[in-house]
Amino acid sequence: MPLEIPEVVIDRLPIYRGLLSRIMDQGRTVISSHELGIELDVTPAQIRKDLSYFGRFGKQGKGYIVQDLLDELENILGLDRRWTAVVIGIGRLGRAVASYPGFEEEGFDIVACYDTSPDVIGTEINGIIVQSIDDLPNDLKTKSINIGIVTVSSEYAQKVTDLLINGGVTAILNYTPSRVQVPREVELRNINPVLFLQSMTYHLKKLFDEN
Amino acid sequence: MPLEIPEVVIDRLPIYRGLLSRIMDQGRTVISSHELGIELDVTPAQIRKDLSYFGRFGKQGKGYIVQDLLDELENILGLDRRWTAVVIGIGRLGRAVASYPGFEEEGFDIVACYDTSPDVIGTEINGIIVQSIDDLPNDLKTKSINIGIVTVSSEYAQKVTDLLINGGVTAILNYTPSRVQVPREVELRNINPVLFLQSMTYHLKKLFDEN
DNA sequence: AAGTGTGAACAAGTTCACAGCC
DNA sequence: GGCTGTGAACTTGTTCACACTT
Known part of the structure; x- marks a missing residue:
C-alpha cells in the first residue's frame, strides 16, 4: 500500500465492484479471480494484481468472500458514503442526466440544478x-457539493467549469464536447459519444474497404 | 503502415481531428506538433509518433498544413463519408441522444428509433x-445501418445488442450500465457515467481523509 | 487440491534524441 | 534554424509461474 497506484487500476475497481x-444479488458468497476474469473478459492475474495494491483480501485455496471484497472495494473507492452533485445546464441532456435514477441508486445525490x-x-x-x-x-459556499456535472452547451463549458x-x-x-482546462488537483472526466463513434468508424471503414 | 496500429492511437485520432x-475555423493554416501538444496537454512526440503510423504528413522545419492533416485524419477514420445509426430505447436518455445535434453535425445520421x-x-x-x-x-435487412445506439433499460441491453x-x-x-457480450469482430463502446463518478470518488475520498 | 499474492519476465506504450530535410 | 519522423531507451502496465496458505 505504500506504492504508487496506477490510475488504470483505480478505473477498473468500479467495474469489479x-x-x-x-x-x-445472485446469492453467491465466494468467487475466484478466475471466475471474475471470465465474467469481465480479463485475466485472473490482472484482478489479483490490481487488488494486491490495496491489501490481501482473498483466502488461499478458496477465492474471495463476495461480501468482504465488495466492502473493501467500496471502502477504497469511498462508496461507503453518499456524495452530492449538481447538474448545470438543463436542456434535453441535462434533464435526462438529472433524472437518471442510476445516480441515486449508486450513492450520488443530485442536490441542485x-x-x-x-x-x-x-x-x-x-x-x-x-x-x-x-x-x-x-x-x-453554503452547501456541501462534491461533484459538478456539466451539461451546458459547448461554448459555456469552460466558464461553468x-x-x-x-x-x-x-x-x-x-458532458460537453469541449475539452476544458482544470488544475491538476481537480478530477475531470469527459463523456463525448462522438469520439467513440469516430474511433468505431475507423474499424467500420476497414470492414467496408475489404468488401 | 504495414505495422499493427495500437488501439490507443486510434482512440486519440478523433481528438486530434x-x-x-x-x-x-480559427483560420490558421500551419501548426506544429509542439503547438498541438500544448492544446491537448500531450507531448509533441506522442502526436508525431501517432501520425507516423499512417504516413508522413508533416513538412520538416514547418509543421503540418492544417487542412491537409485534417483531410488525412478524416480519411483514416472514415469521416469523409456519412454513417447511419439507429437508437433503440426511447426513454428520457434515448430522446436526448436521438435529438442531440452533434451526431448529424459530425456525419452520423440517426435514421430510425x-x-x-x-x-x-x-x-x-x-x-x-x-x-x-x-x-x-x-x-x-432492408436498410443500410452502420451503428446501433442502445439506450434501453439495463435488463434488455443484451437482447437488443x-x-x-x-x-x-x-x-x-x-449507454446501458450492463456489460454486454459481443463477438470479437464487433466494435463496442460503453458509456457509463457512474463508473466515472466512482473512480473520481477514490480521489475525493483521499482529499477528505487528508483534512 | 485449489487459488491467492507477488517478484520476475514480458509486452505495450511513451518519450528521447538526433539524423534528415525544408 | 526549425520541426518532422523514427529507431532506441525508457517507463508503464500485463501476464507468468510458483511459493505459500488453507
Missing part, C-alpha cells in the same frame, strides 16, 4: 426546482 | 417517427 454487487433560461428556471426535475446559474457561487472550481468543487463530469 | 477542425411502449411508438423525435422494436430485424448483431450491425454504442 459492479460485478461483485451483481454476484451478491442550474440553468440560465427563464423558461427553465423554476421548473421541477425529479423533485428539484431548477435555479438560476447566478445562485451557484453562493450555493457552493471555472465557476465550479472557484467554488471549491474538485470533481467534474463534463 | 477535433482540435484541427477548431484550428481550421425504436421502442416497445405503445405510448412512445408513433411519436416523433427530430423528424423521425418512433417504430416498434419488432420492425428492427426487417429494417436491418443480439438483435443488432444478428442483423449485421458491427458497431454498438451502449
Whole structure:
C-alpha cells in the first residue's frame, strides 16, 4: 500500500465492484479471480494484481468472500458514503442526466440544478426546482457539493467549469464536447459519444474497404 | 503502415481531428506538433509518433498544413463519408441522444428509433417517427445501418445488442450500465457515467481523509 | 487440491534524441 | 534554424509461474 497506484487500476475497481454487487444479488458468497476474469473478459492475474495494491483480501485455496471484497472495494473507492452533485445546464441532456435514477441508486445525490433560461428556471426535475446559474457561487459556499456535472452547451463549458472550481468543487463530469482546462488537483472526466463513434468508424471503414 | 496500429492511437485520432477542425475555423493554416501538444496537454512526440503510423504528413522545419492533416485524419477514420445509426430505447436518455445535434453535425445520421411502449411508438423525435422494436430485424435487412445506439433499460441491453448483431450491425454504442457480450469482430463502446463518478470518488475520498 | 499474492519476465506504450530535410 | 519522423531507451502496465496458505 505504500506504492504508487496506477490510475488504470483505480478505473477498473468500479467495474469489479459492479460485478461483485451483481454476484451478491445472485446469492453467491465466494468467487475466484478466475471466475471474475471470465465474467469481465480479463485475466485472473490482472484482478489479483490490481487488488494486491490495496491489501490481501482473498483466502488461499478458496477465492474471495463476495461480501468482504465488495466492502473493501467500496471502502477504497469511498462508496461507503453518499456524495452530492449538481447538474448545470438543463436542456434535453441535462434533464435526462438529472433524472437518471442510476445516480441515486449508486450513492450520488443530485442536490441542485442550474440553468440560465427563464423558461427553465423554476421548473421541477425529479423533485428539484431548477435555479438560476447566478445562485451557484453562493450555493457552493453554503452547501456541501462534491461533484459538478456539466451539461451546458459547448461554448459555456469552460466558464461553468471555472465557476465550479472557484467554488471549491474538485470533481467534474463534463458532458460537453469541449475539452476544458482544470488544475491538476481537480478530477475531470469527459463523456463525448462522438469520439467513440469516430474511433468505431475507423474499424467500420476497414470492414467496408475489404468488401 | 504495414505495422499493427495500437488501439490507443486510434482512440486519440478523433481528438486530434477535433482540435484541427477548431484550428481550421480559427483560420490558421500551419501548426506544429509542439503547438498541438500544448492544446491537448500531450507531448509533441506522442502526436508525431501517432501520425507516423499512417504516413508522413508533416513538412520538416514547418509543421503540418492544417487542412491537409485534417483531410488525412478524416480519411483514416472514415469521416469523409456519412454513417447511419439507429437508437433503440426511447426513454428520457434515448430522446436526448436521438435529438442531440452533434451526431448529424459530425456525419452520423440517426435514421430510425425504436421502442416497445405503445405510448412512445408513433411519436416523433427530430423528424423521425418512433417504430416498434419488432420492425428492427426487417429494417436491418432492408436498410443500410452502420451503428446501433442502445439506450434501453439495463435488463434488455443484451437482447437488443443480439438483435443488432444478428442483423449485421458491427458497431454498438451502449449507454446501458450492463456489460454486454459481443463477438470479437464487433466494435463496442460503453458509456457509463457512474463508473466515472466512482473512480473520481477514490480521489475525493483521499482529499477528505487528508483534512 | 485449489487459488491467492507477488517478484520476475514480458509486452505495450511513451518519450528521447538526433539524423534528415525544408 | 526549425520541426518532422523514427529507431532506441525508457517507463508503464500485463501476464507468468510458483511459493505459500488453507
